[in-house]
Amino acid sequence: MMPSPAAYLQGLARLLGEQVSPRLPTPFEQAGMQREPMHLQAVAIEFERAAARRVQENQAIRHLMARAAALPELAPALKARCERLAAGADTDLSIGALQDGNQALRAGLIALQAELEGKVDHAGKVDQAGKVDEAPHVALSAALLEAIWQELRTSTERRRLPSDRF
Amino acid sequence: MDSDARRLAERLAPWWAQRSGLPTVQIRAVDRIPGGASRETWRLSVDDQPFILRLDPGSSLIETERDLEFAALRAFHGSAVPVPEPLWLEPDPSVLGGSFFVMRAVQGGLAAPLRLMQPPYVAHHGRMAERKWQVLGEIARFVPDAQGDLAQRLKPDPSDDRPCWLRELERWQSMLDADALEPQPIQQAAVRWMRRHPPPLPQRLSVVHGDYRTGNLLFSEQGDLLSVLDWEMVHSGDPLEDLAWGLNRVWCFQNDERRGGLLPRESAVALWEGASGLRAEAQALHWWELFSCLKGQAIWLSAAKEYEQGRVADTMMVTAAWMMINAQDRASLELLGRL
Numbered sequence: 001m002m003p004s005p006a007a008y009l010q011g012l013a014r015l016l017g018e019q020v021s022p023r024l025p026t027p028f029e030q031a032g033m034q035r036e037p038m039h040l041q042a043v044a045i046e047f048e049r050a051a052a053r054r055v056q057e058n059q060a061i062r063h064l065m066a067r068a069a070a071l072p073e074l075a076p077a078l079k080a081r082c083e084r085l086a087a088g089a090d091t092d093l094s095i096g097a098l099q100d101g102n103q104a105l106r107a108g109l110i111a112l113q114a115e116l117e118g119k120v121d122h123a124g125k126v127d128q129a130g131k132v133d134e135a136p137h138v139a140l141s142a143a144l145l146e147a148i149w150q151e152l153r154t155s156t157e158r159r160r161l162p163s164d165r166f
Numbered sequence: 167m168d169s170d171a172r173r174l175a176e177r178l179a180p181w182w183a184q185r186s187g188l189p190t191v192q193i194r195a196v197d198r199i200p201g202g203a204s205r206e207t208w209r210l211s212v213d214d215q216p217f218i219l220r221l222d223p224g225s226s227l228i229e230t231e232r233d234l235e236f237a238a239l240r241a242f243h244g245s246a247v248p249v250p251e252p253l254w255l256e257p258d259p260s261v262l263g264g265s266f267f268v269m270r271a272v273q274g275g276l277a278a279p280l281r282l283m284q285p286p287y288v289a290h291h292g293r294m295a296e297r298k299w300q301v302l303g304e305i306a307r308f309v310p311d312a313q314g315d316l317a318q319r320l321k322p323d324p325s326d327d328r329p330c331w332l333r334e335l336e337r338w339q340s341m342l343d344a345d346a347l348e349p350q351p352i353q354q355a356a357v358r359w360m361r362r363h364p365p366p367l368p369q370r371l372s373v374v375h376g377d378y379r380t381g382n383l384l385f386s387e388q389g390d391l392l393s394v395l396d397w398e399m400v401h402s403g404d405p406l407e408d409l410a411w412g413l414n415r416v417w418c419f420q421n422d423e424r425r426g427g428l429l430p431r432e433s434a435v436a437l438w439e440g441a442s443g444l445r446a447e448a449q450a451l452h453w454w455e456l457f458s459c460l461k462g463q464a465i466w467l468s469a470a471k472e473y474e475q476g477r478v479a480d481t482m483m484v485t486a487a488w489m490m491i492n493a494q495d496r497a498s499l500e501l502l503g504r505l
Contacts, residue, residue: 025168031200035485042488099348106349113355121362149504152352156499159492166415166493 006044013037042161053158054098055090060151061105062086067144068112072137078115081108109148116145171196174208174262178219181261182212185254200278205398209271216271218250222264232257232265234319238373238397239269241316246304248272248393275384275392279419282385283427290389295428296437297391298383302412303441305394306372306405320373320402330403331365335457342464345471352495353463356456359502365453368404369444376400378408379417380426409438409446410454414462415497416490452501459498466490 013036021033065086069079085108090098123138167175175193182191195211199218206221222232232255239252250269257265276282287294310317326333339357342350375382376399384393412426413434419427425434435446470487472478499505 026171026197028198028200029168032481035481039481039484039488103348106351110349110351110354113351114358117355117358152355153499153504156352156492156496161488161492163489164493164496165421165489166418166496 005047009040009044009047013040016040038163042163045161049158050095051093051098054095054102055093057151057155057158058088058090058098058101058105060154061102061109062088064144064148064151065105065108065112067147068116071140071144073119075115078111082112109151113145113148116141116148120145167196171198171208175210177262178210181256188213210268216273217253218269218271219266220269221262221266222259232267233315234400235396235398236267237315237319238400241310241314241373242305242308242394242397245308247301247308248391249397250393250395272384272393274386276387277381277384277395279379279381279417279427282380283419286387287385287389290385290387291428293389294385294391295426295434297389298380298412298426298428299434299437300441301383301391301394302375302378302408303438303443305375305378305408306370306438306442306444308373310373316373316400320400322402329364329367330371330407331360331453331457334403334407335360335460338457338461338464342460342467345464345468347467347471347474350463350467350495352498353460356460356498356502360453360456360460363453365404365406365450366447368406370405371402372405374401374403374405374407376408376411378412379414380412380419380428381417404450404454405442405444406446406451406454407457409435410451410458411461413455414458415500416462416493456498456501459494459501463491463494463498466494 016033017037021030024030024033062085065082068074069082069086071079074082085105088101088105090101092098119138119141123142175196179191179193182193183189191212193210193212194214195209197209199207199209206223208219208221210217210219220235236252236255239249242249243251250272253268253270255265255267256262259265276287281287282294310320328336335357342353375394375397377396378394382394382396383391384395386392413431414425417426418424423430425431428434429437435451438444439446466487469483470491473481473483473487496505
């Protein structure tokens with residue numbers, strides 16, 4: 001598509017900010033219109049990166065799911081879910097399909113992270129039978145948990161916009 | 167006046183005459199004030215006197231109760247916490263399409279945070295910050311008249327024995343779960359952390375403004391705090407909740423360490439401690455700061471949903487969602503030591 005969407009949106013933002021907004025009859029309407037250039041800038045950035053960031057993120061989470069599926073002592077239902085998610089692929093690169101895949105993966109990530117937190121929190125604690133939980137899987141769970149936090153941090157980098165407050 | 171404003175003035179004039187006891191009134195100017203995503207705010211000139219009208223819209227960012235804000239203004243008016251003088255509450259939606267109340271306008275002030283970061287205000291930031299956190303301390307100290315509307319409205323439900331932290335956590339988690347259009351792994355991890363590490367019980371239960379931030383404070387060009395606005399989320403709770411909300415990273419309007427765009431975190435906390443007579447214990451304040459991120463995120467996600475589903479056409483909802491959702495997640499990560 002030429003001119004590029006980014007160029008068009010930039011032109012539209014200038015038109016709204018410089019020509020349309022001053023002609024609106026009330027300060028309320030003017031203030032609303034003055035926000036639009038910022039929205040259009042965000043749309044232009046998102047248009048460019050929308051597929052790439054979802055593909056990157058889906059791959060990263062599938063990799064985490066594959067690591068989780070190989071963990072010993074993962075609850076069977078969660079293990080099956082991780083295996084299913086890890087085996088997925090982004091064959092349809094439309095944004096809607098990528099987003100659907102992303103939502104399934106992030107929902108799975110929430111369940112996995114909660115399960116791993118339980119395992120790591122329980123580590124070193126004495127159970128009712130007087131046994132201390134020092135299973136070797138705890139170190140693997142802790143390492144995977146760290147990798148999930150790293151991915152969550154990276155996920156906020158992928159989504160950043162110039163207008164972000166922090 | 168545009169057509170919406172003219173219609174509002176026409177419908178309001180007979181109601182106003184009846185309430186004020188005057189035979190007729192002249193409503194000369196009606197302007198909607200930008201901002202106010204959960205309630206429409208209109209500036210009026212009635213018989214050449216300035217007033218503010220707060221109107222419940224058909225749909226809002228946060229479901230708030232109509233009479234609660236009015237009760238808060240009545241309780242605080244004349245106290246050490248400056249608020250506009252409330253005049254009349256009208257619960258009947260047949261007058262203007264939603265319940266509303268009228269208050270006297272406070273003249274000569276500005277509550278737009280980005281403009282407050284510029285001259286002439288910037289020369290008075292020290293004074294503004296001092297007053298901001300001192301007045302919040304005064305809110306924490308305030309004891310409403312036991313027979314007044316506010317105390318009655320804030321009475322705890324005897325059937326609800328949850329500590330205030332759990333009540334607030336469950337309230338906002340429910341809103342987040344109901345309104346999120348996509349999974350929220352960072353906020354869900356924060357909720358699990360907050361449940362595993364509950365805060366100590368509050369030093370005292372107090373009135374919590376619920377949305378105490380620079381954008382809800384009216385400052386003069388000389389840096390005087392003229393009025394605390396937007397009491398629609400007022401409730402009873404731990405006063406640290408208000409302190410933490412004001413310290414939220416997403417209110418760093420100068421993109422630096424100055425919370426609310428005015429003062430670094432530790433200085434703000436010290437001012438609040440001095441004014442409130444309370445201690446902001448580090449672990450407890452940390453919990454409430456993380457909670458403030460959950461609450462913020464629930465609000466921004468609600469804005470996204472309202473717009474996405476076509477219930478609200480105001481692009482303020484888009485601004486709130488696009489500027490805040492990712493920033494709020496990053497603020498949570500920072501507090502969890504994961505950024």
